[in-house]
Amino acid sequence: MADRIVETFSVVVNKPADEVFAFISDVNNHAKWSATAYRVEEVSDPSFAAGSTFASYGVSRDSDDKRNEVTVLANDANELFSLSSLEDGEEYINSFSLTPEGDGTKVDKVIDMPKPGGPMGMMFAGIFKSVIAPRISESMDKLKEVVES
Secondary structure (H helix, E strand, C coil), rough: CEEEEEEEEEEEECCCCHHHHHHHHHHHHHHHCCCCCCEEECCCCCCCCCCCCCEEEEEEECEEEEEEEEEEEEEEEEEEEEEEEEEEEEEEEEEEEEEEECCCEEEEEEEECCCCHHHHHHHHHHHHHHHHHHHHHHHHHHHHHHHHH
């Protein structure tokens, strides 16, 4: 497997895990807290059980409406929701793990993605830090805001 980049982004949502998980594990809700345009179509199972599939459309490095084929890897109630998407033949994994924190729930979003090769690979750390990471952090803050409201 090619070199991978794994990064974690966290937020504490002041709601119980069952409420937070119900919101995250319904992929139709992701557009409500995405920092960029996002939509879901062709859902094979509206419960988003492990193994179900859907098409997502969102912003990528070369398109504002990039289609990805997505498979739910895990849907473990109140603990873990994980998705695998294929973009240009490369696998991207987004996992959301939930743990109790005080009266709320800590959500860790783990991004596991291929590291680009060539010149892009050499510049990618800076691009990730200055462009991608702030968008992910913004979406995590928005997740907190939306679920708490």
